[in-house]
Amino acid sequence: MNRSQHIFGSGLVFAVGLWVTWVSYTQQPAEAFLFPRLIASVFVVLAGWTFGKAVMGLSKVGNGVTRTMFLNMLPGLIITLIYVFWAAKSLGFYTATSVAFFILLSIYDPAPHSEAKSWIKRGIITVIFVAVMYGLFAMLLNVYTPKEILF
Amino acid sequence: MEFIYYFGDVFTPLSFLLLLGGTIGGLILGATPGLSPTMAVALLIPFTFQLEAAQGLILLGAAYTSTVAGGAVSAILLKIPGAPANIATTLDGHTMAKKGEGARALQLSFLASAVGGIFGVLLLIFLTPVLAQWALAFGPSHLFWLAILGVTVIGTLDSASVVKGLLSGCIGLWLATIGFDDIMGAQRFIFHPALGGGINIIAALIGLFAIPQVLTMFAKGRQTDGAEVIEVQRHSILAAFRELFSRTRALTIGTLTGSIIGLIPGVGGQIAGLVAYDQSKKFSSEKEKFGTGHSEGVIAAESANNAMVGPSLVPLLTLSIPGSPTAAVLLGGLLIHGIFPGSDLFDNHPDVAWTFINSMLIGQVLMCIFGLYVAGLAARVAQVPQSVMAAIVLALSVFGAYSVQGSMGDVYVMACLGIGMFFLERFGFSAAPLVLGLILGPIAEANFIQGGMIADATVGKASYFMTGGLNLLLIAVVLASIAYSVWMELRHRRYTTKEEAQA
Numbered sequence: 001m002n003r004s005q006h007i008f009g010s011g012l013v014f015a016v017g018l019w020v021t022w023v024s025y026t027q028q029p030a031e032a033f034l035f036p037r038l039i040a041s042v043f044v045v046l047a048g049w050t051f052g053k054a055v056m057g058l059s060k061v062g063n064g065v066t067r068t069m070f071l072n073m074l075p076g077l078i079i080t081l082i083y084v085f086w087a088a089k090s091l092g093f094y095t096a097t098s099v100a101f102f103i104l105l106s107i108y109d110p111a112p113h114s115e116a117k118s119w120i121k122r123g124i125i126t127v128i129f130v131a132v133m134y135g136l137f138a139m140l141l142n143v144y145t146p147k148e149i150l151f
Numbered sequence: 152m153e154f155i156y157y158f159g160d161v162f163t164p165l166s167f168l169l170l171l172g173g174t175i176g177g178l179i180l181g182a183t184p185g186l187s188p189t190m191a192v193a194l195l196i197p198f199t200f201q202l203e204a205a206q207g208l209i210l211l212g213a214a215y216t217s218t219v220a221g222g223a224v225s226a227i228l229l230k231i232p233g234a235p236a237n238i239a240t241t242l243d244g245h246t247m248a249k250k251g252e253g254a255r256a257l258q259l260s261f262l263a264s265a266v267g268g269i270f271g272v273l274l275l276i277f278l279t280p281v282l283a284q285w286a287l288a289f290g291p292s293h294l295f296w297l298a299i300l301g302v303t304v305i306g307t308l309d310s311a312s313v314v315k316g317l318l319s320g321c322i323g324l325w326l327a328t329i330g331f332d333d334i335m336g337a338q339r340f341i342f343h344p345a346l347g348g349g350i351n352i353i354a355a356l357i358g359l360f361a362i363p364q365v366l367t368m369f370a371k372g373r374q375t376d377g378a379e380v381i382e383v384q385r386h387s388i389l390a391a392f393r394e395l396f397s398r399t400r401a402l403t404i405g406t407l408t409g410s411i412i413g414l415i416p417g418v419g420g421q422i423a424g425l426v427a428y429d430q431s432k433k434f435s436s437e438k439e440k441f442g443t444g445h446s447e448g449v450i451a452a453e454s455a456n457n458a459m460v461g462p463s464l465v466p467l468l469t470l471s472i473p474g475s476p477t478a479a480v481l482l483g484g485l486l487i488h489g490i491f492p493g494s495d496l497f498d499n500h501p502d503v504a505w506t507f508i509n510s511m512l513i514g515q516v517l518m519c520i521f522g523l524y525v526a527g528l529a530a531r532v533a534q535v536p537q538s539v540m541a542a543i544v545l546a547l548s549v550f551g552a553y554s555v556q557g558s559m560g561d562v563y564v565m566a567c568l569g570i571g572m573f574f575l576e577r578f579g580f581s582a583a584p585l586v587l588g589l590i591l592g593p594i595a596e597a598n599f600i601q602g603g604m605i606a607d608a609t610v611g612k613a614s615y616f617m618t619g620g621l622n623l624l625l626i627a628v629v630l631a632s633i634a635y636s637v638w639m640e641l642r643h644r645r646y647t648t649k650e651e652a653q654a
Contacts, residue, residue, distance in 0.1 A: 032335040034600070080570075097550075100545070104545070107373075111536075
């Protein structure tokens with residue numbers, strides 16, 4: 001893993017540590033922040049130590065994210081974010097799950113995209129999976145999910 | 152011998168069905184590379200909400216036991232360990248399978264798992280009530296240090312870097328403070344409305360263990376694992392029985408090593424399997440056969456990784472300190488039913504405690520019986536493309552997190568923690584201490600505040616928390632675990648540097 005990734009990762013953690021410490025020592029009532037202060041003090045020292053090591057190029061642990069890994073992951077991550085933060089509530093859980101599941105299969109399934117057979121297989125897997133999820137959560141566990149489109 | 156009175160409760164139709172379902176499902180999930188036992192148990196928690204506490208725990212316990220054993224199927228037939236605990240099994244198990252002895256390796260693996268597992272659960276049965284009573288003597292300062300001990304031990308032993316492990320624990324402890332303060336009612340670190348009620352443990356567990364796996368599968372792109380299932384020929388189960396008990400040295404070493412390692416918080420099945428394999432090789436008269444498809448290797452590794460399951464629950468059930476990430480998830484399963492481990496569990500809910508522990512004993516036998524039949528199917532499931540697994544786990548995580556309280560906020564928290572944890576793991580941080588911090592944070596804080604009140608009225612905070620035999624012992628163990636890990640890290644670094652220099 002290259003040095004800049006170490007600096008970025010540990011820098012972010014250090015920034016959170018500083019914010020936690022600042023909030024812990026400035027917010028009132030002080031009694032409510034006694035324990036957070038204790039944690040924040042250790043947190044910021046360890047985070048500072050890690051950041052310092054990263055800046056000096058001494059951080060060794062962690063494989064980082066390679067360019068290939070990131071590019072492979074990016075479409076899945078974007079679909080996940082849209083699914084979780086928008087589609088699940090706006091389209092309804094089951095509709096959103098069907099769409100996200102099918103898109104993820106289409107992107108990552110190693111089967112060739114040129115064959116109609118693989119598309120049919122993906123469609124069938126999606127339908128079966130969503131039916132199982134509906135049976136488990138809506139019928140067996142009685143979980144009432146947001147319903148916007150279809151079901 | 153109180154546990155005997157509750158044996159019947161395991162055999163009620165629903166309980167037994169759950170035990171059976173958890174065992175078979177766990178075997179299949181365990182065989183699937185990428186689905187760790189911890190993640191499998193975390194994803195199952197939402198299914199226990201509508202069950203009684205004992206029944207919910209039966210399902211989770213069965214899944215825990217059998218996922219560890221199920222991991223041997225893919226280790227033997229695919230050369231891909233289903234879980235880190237099965238790494239040592241691959242060394243001889245897969246070589247046996249390649250020689251056409253796959254069935255023998257599987258039979259020995261499940262039989263050894265059952266023997267080790269039963270011994271481990273018996274240890275749990277006999278140690279737990281004694282330690283739970285002993286824990287009654289613990290005051291707030293001791294419980295505070297115990298919680299800190301839980302975080303530091305896992306933080307230092309489970310991570311490649313001691314500082315990053317401890318930092319992960321601190322992040323977990325901080326996350327646990329988000330929300331409203333219990334005593335003053337003050338808002339703490341609520342920077343988004345979804346955090347108003349604090350971070351829900353179950354949603355967090357699902358996110359921290361499942362989402363990084365999903366993203367790791369995405370990061371591999373459109374590739375197949377390329378692993379082919381080795382066909383399994385028939386082999387007499389009686390011959391496997393005879394062979395197992397003729398290899399008593401490997402079986403004993405594996406079982407004892409696994410049980411002892413299981414009792415140490417933070418040291419997982421992976422270590423148990425590898426240490427048992429190594430020790431078994433050292434004491435074997437056929438050292439040279441190890442690694443070439445020797446049955447002793449499989450027996451030692453598998454008896455060890457299942458023997459650690461029972462003892463790993465001892466610190467959890469007696470002191471509320473989860474000994475492993477999976478035990479932390481089980482603690483989450485207990486807390487959602489309003490049950491706290493420790494003496495309260497055995498005094499006020501003995502039916503829950505003993506039915507759960509007994510079910511793990513029966514589960515070991517079921518796992519052994521069904522493991523042999525399910526192995527073929529499990530190996531096929533292990534070949535399911537990662538794209539399908541990733542999409543399934545993602546959807547289960549979203550539904551699971553939502554079903555906790557019917558809140559989208561929990562889903563957002565689950566996703567944010569999961570995505571954050573993926574990147575943190577890539578930067579060398581570990582999920583286990585973070586989870587421990589999140590779970591033990593409220594216990595540590597409650598005892599810190601309570602102890603502080605007692606201290607203010609008596610001897611003062613410094614004396615109350617830093618003096619007394621038990622306090623000093625716990626502080627010493629905390630410091631020793633950190634010192635040991637620092638020493639190991641430095642030693643490993645020196646070793647690596649030497650190797651690099653030679654290269």
